Amino acid sequence: MYLPTQRTVVVVGHGMVGHRFVEALRSRDTDSTWKVVVLSEEAEAAYDRVGLSSYVGAWDRGSLALPGNTYAADDLVDLRLGTRADHVDRGARTVTTSAGEVVAYDALVLATGSYPFVPPVPGHDADGCFVYRTLDDLDGIRRAAETALARAAAEGREANGLVVGGGLLGLEAANALRLLGLTPHVVEFAPRLMPLQVDAGGGAVLERLITDLGVHVHTGAATQSIAREEDGRLAVGLSDGSALLTDLVVFSAGVRPADAVARSAGLDVGERGGVVTDITCRTSDENVWAVGEVAAVEGRCYGLVAPGYTMAEVVADRLLGGEATFPGADLSTKLKLLGVDVASFGDAMGATPGALEIVHTDATKGTYAKVVVSDDARTLLGGILVGDAAAYTTLKAYVGREVPGDPGALISPAGAELGADALPDDAVICSCNNVTKASICGAITEGACDLAALKGCTSAGTTCGGCLPTVKRLLVDSGVELSKALCEHFEQSRAELFEIVASTGIRTFSALVARYGTGTGCEICKPTVASILASTGSDHVLDGEQAALQDSNDHFLANIQRNGTYSVVPRMPGGEVTAEQLITIGEVARDFGLYVKVTGGQRIDLFGVRVEQLPAIWQRLVDVGMESGQAYGKSLRTVKSCVGSSWCRYGVQDSVGMAVDLEHRYRGLRSPHKLKLGVSGCARECAEARGKDVGVIATDKGWNLYVCGNGGQTPAHARLLASDLDDETLVRYIDRFLMFYVRTADRLQRTAPWLDSLEGGLDHLRAVVCDDVLGIADDLEAAMARHVAGYEDEWKAVLDDPVKLARFVSFVNAPEEADPTVAFDESGPRKVPVLLGMPSTRRPSHPQST
Amino acid sequence: MTTITTPFGLALAPDSAPAPARTVVRPGVLPAPGPKDWVPACAVHTLVPGRGVAVLLPGGAQAALFLLPNGMIYAVDNIDPYAGAAVLSRGLTGDRAGEPTVASPLLKQVFSLRTGVALDDPKVSIPAHSVRVQDGVVHIGLRLAGTSAVR
DSSP: OOOTTOEEEEEEOOSHHHHHHHHHHHHHOTTOOEEEEEEESSSSOOBOSTTGGGHHHHOOGGGGBOTTTTOTTOTTEEEEETOOEEEEETTTTEEEETTSOEEEOSEEEEOOOEEEOOOOOTTTTSTTEEESSSHHHHHHHHHHHHHHHHHHHHHTSOOEEEEEOOSHHHHHHHHHHHHTTOEEEEEESSSSSSTTTOOHHHHHHHHHHHHHTTOEEEESOOEEEEEEOTTSOEEEEETTSOEEEESEEEEOSOEEEOOHHHHHTTOOBOTTSSEEEOTTOBOSSTTEEEOGGGEEETTEEOOSHHHHHHHHHHHHHHHTTOOOOOOOOOOOEEEEETTEEEEEEESTTOOSTTOEEEEEEETTTTEEEEEEEOTTSOBEEEEEEESOOTTHHHHHHTTTSBOSSOGGGGTOTTSOOOOGGGSOTTOEEETTTTEEHHHHHHHHHTTOOSHHHHHHHHOTTSSSOTTHHHHHHHHHHTTOOOOOOOBTTBSSOHHHHHHHHHHHOOOOHHHHHHHHOOSSOOTTHHHHHHHHHHHHOOSOTTSGGGGGTSOHHHHHTSEEOTTSOEEEOBOOGGGOOOHHHHHHHHHHHHHHTOEEEEOTTSOEEEEEEOGGGHHHHHHHHHHTTOOBOOSSSSBEEEEEEOOGGGTOSSOOSOHHHHHHHHHHHHTTOBOSSOEEEEEESSTTOTTOGGGSSEEEEEETTEEEEEEOOBOTTSOBOOEEEEEEEOHHHHHHHHHHHHHHHHHHOOTTOOHHHHHHHSTTHHHHHHHHHTSOTTSOHHHHHHHHHHHHHHOOOHHHHHHTOHHHHTTOOSBTTBTTSOOTTOEEEOSSSSOEEEBTTBSOOOOOOOOOOO | OOOEEOTTOOEEOTTSSOOOTTOOOEESSOOOSSOEEEEEEEEGGGSOTTOEEEEEOTTSOEEEEEEOTTSEEEEEESEETTTTEEOGGGSEEEEETTEEEEEOTTTOOEEETTTOBBTTOTTOBOOEEEEEEETTEEEEEEETTOOOOOO
């Protein structure tokens, strides 16, 4: 909608902060007083630059896209990608773009971010030199790395990559090179790594930990020259006189505010760059604002995204007449670099006059911890943690406060751990979302009695998750007893019962409930135990006492519908079906008068089967080499696939073949909740595998494995577990993943919430599945091997067993008599059941168009 | 050997496989007072402990008949009043604090097998029928005044 009074704000730059500004403005500007034009120099709409390194391996641009970054449904936002702002005419209030257009503004917001600083050494612009800032930069590094690896292999040597700069970003770049298969070298001018965050002692521990990971560290060395050697490699000369031969160079020696447009427009800039603003983020021109890394708020630039977001919110508020100001920012950092924890908070370097430092170093464990306290040793001022940052959240909450007791005890392993109960109420527990101890405790009092509920109502722990251990401790301290009892008959959780069954070898419900529970069971514990028995043995689900435990659908091996009839879904691995099979399905549907619908899982659903008709239909399927399938039960449902490399011109792997293999392998597997898998033959991801519990996406080198994606009520994208796997490793990892889930998840806990509840999250899961840190991988694989070997067509087994077959009758005293209460209405556009006491639920059918 | 003929003429041979020796099969509740029309349903041994079967009654009504692992037999109406479908015989049995129950296989509402009351919603209940076991055959008792109302 265009209003005559509408004004235009032009946003220059579409990074994380620019996008946040647009979102903030559009969500608050309910009267549509502003129209937004966004100029983005990059051709890619705003993406998660903080997570840039996660692009390595998956090479999936889509997974880094920020939600809502194209404003597709918002016609008040005009996003122009690949369009740079070349010139600002402040008098005329216009911006001239690289496309030659002149855009008029009422307000201009500069969100140009920063650019990587490249030291002006000779040869810095040689081929093979890169910076580390954009997706395109990483694509370039990837191509160069692949060329280098091929060349190095031909020459029988290892391929090297050199990173100039040993700060946070430099170490991330080194890790990227390592993931690409290069041996990384890091050259840092300062005498230690991460000189801004850690001190000499912490730097020494960090250097040792990083070196142990195969990264060669050269500290106290300046890069002086880069020259191309005859063999095509680059020789990098260092200030200590040595030279390193490398296949490629990545500069990450810091960033500078991208303030060129502002300078040429005559806006005030800081001594060290950055557009100077007041605390409202307004520049020296009242119609021009600056946010994010390009802004020097009261002369100070901030290189973190959180302060940038705050600035974006401030300007959005101001444009709508608000009074917000930028409150300054907490520059504390906690991160994991190459798996090494590093945290730095408050006055980490002890710059406060009279400040005292207490240090605890453990060379054997590779940890360094320092706290900085006031001259009377009572107030905590800051600190540094390397190697183990578990104490970060608690310590940070004490910054600026009096410490109870001996401050040295805060970091001494022998010292009593500071309880969360000792924290003051206004201590910020979750700094990402600014949640205090008081609001978490308030939520607990109001009834949030588990982690998921607390996350939901306070947002604590929903961003980086670093504070979750503290949140959990608050929950425990509050006296909330988290009942893990399965139901009134078992005090144990599902995972505990699994362990009991696995270790005692108990194979009947009656023995289990007699020894470990009370009563006779119920509709909750019986199917749970049935599922555990199915996962730990290969008896038929209707054998012996197990028959009485199965949920109704597992008992009748079909999916009950609202009128008590069933639907039958023939198994169709990978959605593949022959003409003969399709004809049989059609004939069955015709002969039994069934309603037919294609499912979302690439199968065909046949509705309206009466219980006594089920065996006859299964027999018809068996006769043409098919079997029925689980469209019910807590078990593997389907493995969805795209058509893959056999037919698709884009496909790089045989996704159908892989999907068929996976479905044959895992069919019949019982689990805490339903399981869905997907296989895509290329990065276009047509099988929507990232919405599945296990998603497999082809790469030109093999397969990327994603896990814990869910559709349904609480959708979650699957997350990358491992990249470029060969077929055998892929299947091995999926075996381990599925069995680990089957063993440890709660009843009805799907994989995404299960992952959320795993202590250590994705990193821990990867350590268990890929690195076998628990030493259980062989066990998990053996359990899956038993499942695969023990699989039988459950439906055919019923046909072959007269005792089981005899249960598929309408009435025990009239086995052939059709249930007189089952009726259908076929007068409308589709056949529907008619329920008792509800003669017609049908809405009037839509008039047919002619 | 006694052969029982059901109302639909189906012959049942009750003694081909006796019920497990240690479990005495008997009605879970005493028959309600008053004269009954006893409808033979099936041989006891055909019942799977913990599960139910549907029984077609004269006049087109139907009952859900259950044998619990402790030997108790119960019969309630087969129609789930929430769903309007004849499915309760296919529900899972169990107990709530000792009260024998069946859960509807559709939306899992739990009914007492003794009284037919929906335990989470006591305003709702289904008819509970008397049962007896004679010569190894389970009978369902219908009040002579008529059958339980179905529709």
